[in-house]
Amino acid sequence: MSNIVFIGSGNVATHLGKAFYNVGNNIVQVYSRNIENAKELSNVVKAIPITSLNEILLDADLYVICVTDDAIINILPYLKNVKGLVVHTSGSVDIEIFNTNIESYGVIYPLQTFSKQSKPVFNNIPFCIEANSDNNLLKIRKIVSSIAENISEINSEQRMYLHLAAVFVNNFTNSIYTLASEMLGNKAISFELLKPLILETAFKVQHINPIDAQTGPAKRNDFKIIEKHLHLLKNNEMYENLYKEFTKLIQIQQNKG
């Protein structure tokens, strides 16, 4: 059981806050510049909502910073004298941001896409952790293990690449779904038809290497179909370019593999 302060009240703070609260931790404060946001999460996890960083208690065990990357640096002066561990939850901010201000610090990076609507299954989410000492790493591992089973030690450089890869497989893939949905909509075809294929595509690489799961005209060097598709896309330069680049990429990947 730890006393935890949350700095930030967005999606990550909300999901992490609830998870820590649900396993019996004491969420003592939730900070947000906006009192309504602070209250919304505070009410659920029975914490005190605060809107001034000066009000942050100094004797909590853990301070979880869940603000935008740029805002982290502005929080740190207010955490200079805290006794507990200070962590941020960002994929792309180096652990050394804490270097000059904080004594005990680390990172808790949950590798998942959080949104207000979705209820993540925490057991399944990989948590990437890092700390400025073995002792602090142990402490972080202990507290994270109360809400997650999948915990990996990942350094700042690795975390940055992991975040980049996550942008590809999550953000860019979702953007492909949007593109496909629009393409079908234009021809009065329901996006429903693609949903089983979308699922199967993600399922397949849970147990087969993606390089081996590849199918399609680019892999088969089926230039007739590729030409047909490019012809269908000729009024949308952006889609046409994407099609060409992926076709090239798949051919390179398959020749390497």
Add this chain to the structure above:
Amino acid sequence: MSNIVFIGSGNVATHLGKAFYNVGNNIVQVYSRNIENAKELSNVVKAIPITSLNEILLDADLYVICVTDDAIINILPYLKNVKGLVVHTSGSVDIEIFNTNIESYGVIYPLQTFSKQSKPVFNNIPFCIEANSDNNLLKIRKIVSSIAENISEINSEQRMYLHLAAVFVNNFTNSIYTLASEMLGNKAISFELLKPLILETAFKVQHINPIDAQTGPAKRNDFKIIEKHLHLLKNNEMYENLYKEFTKLIQIQQNKG
């Protein structure tokens, strides 16, 4: 119960053949140029393997052509005098390919990615059907409904766009998985870490519109992270270009939405 001839013995023939056989249809012949391939499927579905198109029986109820798009045209002269329905299973070949040779024809296009390893759940796969008459459409619907619940009437133009969209959400998405796997491998990070995110990304759009499921730096206009990522990609022009194009695409999609 129908008598069915399969022309072709690849992944689609194998999965469809087994499915039709399992619900009690009579698979009378399996044609392949290669006798071993013809035998492999024939043995499972208790059919006669044949390697000459001249041997095709004329009195079956259904002829299912599962060969590559280019090869379909070469099959048709041998089916000129058949009594039953002739269908192909291709996403991108117009139904009118049958026009000059065949009397009763149509298309059965299962929208899924088939591979030897994977066992598709047929109930869940959308089957797109088309025929040259209402009567033939009814016949096709009836026989397909013995193996599938999700059946849609889709014309040839729609089917072509559906196939194109499938290439985006399946082939190109899988190529992103391969890219991510390679990116992580270069930094000694396990691809395992990305698997839950890949699944969640596909799950999300089963019940949320993809345009609303979008997250990430491109959506937030977080140019600092975008710059950071482009810097990480500066030694790989292809990845860098993809990153830039998707960032632009997401911004366009979000401004439309």
